[in-house]
Amino acid sequence: MRALTLNAESKTASVQEVAKPQPGPGEVLIKVHSVALNPVDALYVFNPIGATGRVVGADFSGTVVESTTPAIKTGQRVAGLVQGANSLNDRPGAFAEYAVSPADLVWAVPDEMTLDQAAAISLCALTAAQALFFRLGLPSPFEWEGKKPKTDTFPAELTFFVYGASTSVGMYAAQLLQFGCEANGISLRLIGTASKKHFDMLKAAPYGYDTLIDYRNPDWAEQVRSAAGADGVGYGIDCISEGETVKKVLGALRQGGKLAVVRSLEGGAWSPEGVDLDSLMYGAVWEGLGVDIAYENLTVPATEKTRSFAVAFYRWLSGAAGFEANPVRLMPGGLDRIVPDGFALLGSGSMDDRAKGRAEEWMRPVSGEKLVYRV
Ligand SMILES: NC(=O)c1ccc[n+]([C@@H]2O[C@H](COP(=O)([O-])OP(=O)(O)OC[C@H]3O[C@@H](n4cnc5c(N)ncnc54)[C@H](OP(=O)(O)O)[C@@H]3O)[C@@H](O)[C@H]2O)c1
Known part of the structure; x- marks a missing residue:
């Protein structure tokens, strides 16, 4: 292939x-239709940790052609997602005509969703x-x-802050x-914080923001605190986590807030x-695969x-009525x-290292969307 x-x-x-x-016990072989790009795929090609010959890429969608x-x-x-060359461990990637995955780590794409849209979901949604x-x-x-978290003891109101609301993870x-x-x-x-051009999209369903602040505004953290009111913000996610952002986002939360x-x-x-x-709480999405990860x-x-x-999340996703894919930019040219x-x-x-200088229409910066290729 x-x-x-x-x-x-x-x-x-x-x-x-x-x-x-070849699919092993409990695995499926998938004829890949579309793949989506994540920053980590490019990171570990330009700064390789895997060996030559490893298949790269994580996010895929397609059709099961062999099931065990x-x-x-x-x-x-x-x-679903696989790890590919994003680790030291030798595991096949997704940017190929065929991929294998444990059967319980793929999710069923609903009829109303295209395979291009479905490819853009697994890694960032998990x-x-x-x-x-x-x-x-x-x-x-x-x-x-x-079990669910202890929702009986959880307060009736939740104020949450997303730094990088137009990232795939943030959406x-x-x-x-x-x-x-x-x-x-x-x-x-x-x-949330985002560029002004995304405010209308992010206020609408399925995102439903109450307050959006331009991340280029130097006093955005102050604006977050004043939007939250007296109780402050108890929880947040920093979808950029680069340079000074972690410190600044933590500063926008109330004392004892979790990020x-x-x-x-x-x-x-x-x-x-x-x-x-x-x-702070950090984790790598690969933990969901349930295998040792070295990187x-x-x-x-x-x-x-x-x-x-x-497994529980993807089972829920298989039947989650109304769950929507983030916007997709279908890129020309395939693999x-x-x-x-x-x-x-x-x-x-x-984020600062992203290409800015190419003239083709499909080479505009990634902004509030996911890059998808058809295989
Ligand atoms: N821990 C894990 O397992 C895991 C999993 C997935 C992703 N990640 C990491 O999460 C990060 C986000 O990934 P992604 O795929 O969601 O990114 P992405 O969608 O490619 O992010 C692009 C968006 O980031 C926004 N942005 C750029 N710089 C910003 C800044 N300083 N402040 C606020 N927004 C900014 C851009 O907004 P504008 O265009 O409006 O400027 C653009 O919409 C990456 O570093 C990725 O490696 C980690």
Whole structure:
């Protein structure tokens, strides 16, 4: 099959012919229709940790062509994520004609959703769900391990702050908070920062922001505090987690507030100076795969708890009426154009490093949307 494979020596990736992966017990083989790009895919091609020949890419959607379990039939439209070359561990990636996944870690794509839209969901929506429900313990719209967070003791109102509301992670965080609060009878006040051009989209369903502040405004943290009123903001997520953002976002929360961050301290993207590390919660989305992960100077051991959370989340997603994909930009050219176009737009790790200078219409900066390629 054709697959985008890593060349660790030259710090790039190119399309090569490789062996089609074989599904093991409990796994499915998927004919990939669309893949979505995440910053981490570009990061670990431009700064490789995997070996040459590894298939890159995480987010996919497609059709099951071989199933080793009665739970999923061939012909089923599914989406999911795999780790690919985003780790030291040797696992196949998604940017290929075929991918394998454990059957319980793919979700059924509803009829009204396109496979291009479905490809854009798995990684960022799971990241948001883990941060909100698993780490921060906020009321969720589904149960895992037979329990929800203690919603009976949770206050009737929740004020939440999203820094980077137009990021993919931030948009799913807002939508999932709406689902979680609705399911548990909690009144949600949502405050976010984004560019002004996204305010109308983010105020509308399914995101439903009450207050939006331009992140380029130097006193945005002060505006967050005044929008929150006397009780302040108890919980937040920093969907950028670079440079000084963690310190500033924490400063916008009330004393003792809890903040989920999307990048690790060990990865060095943000400065710990003046940051109360006990208020922070970090996790890597890969924990949901339930396998050992070695990357970014970290070894994250496999845990059944994080895996069962991911299984429960994707089971919920399979039947979640009204759950919407974030906006998608369908990129031209398929697998061959992922590195020269898509990865150029995502850069090698930081928001400041993203390509700004190309004239083609599809090469405008990524803003409130997900880049998707058809395989
Ligand atoms: N921990 C994990 O497992 C995990 C999982 C997924 C993602 N991540 C990380 O989470 C981060 C976000 O990923 P993503 O895919 O959601 O990003 P993304 O959608 O590509 O982010 C693009 C958006 O970020 C906004 N933005 C850029 N700089 C900003 C700033 N300083 N303040 C506020 N907004 C800013 C841009 O807004 P404008 O265009 O309006 O400027 C744009 O809409 C990345 O660093 C990614 O690596 C971590």
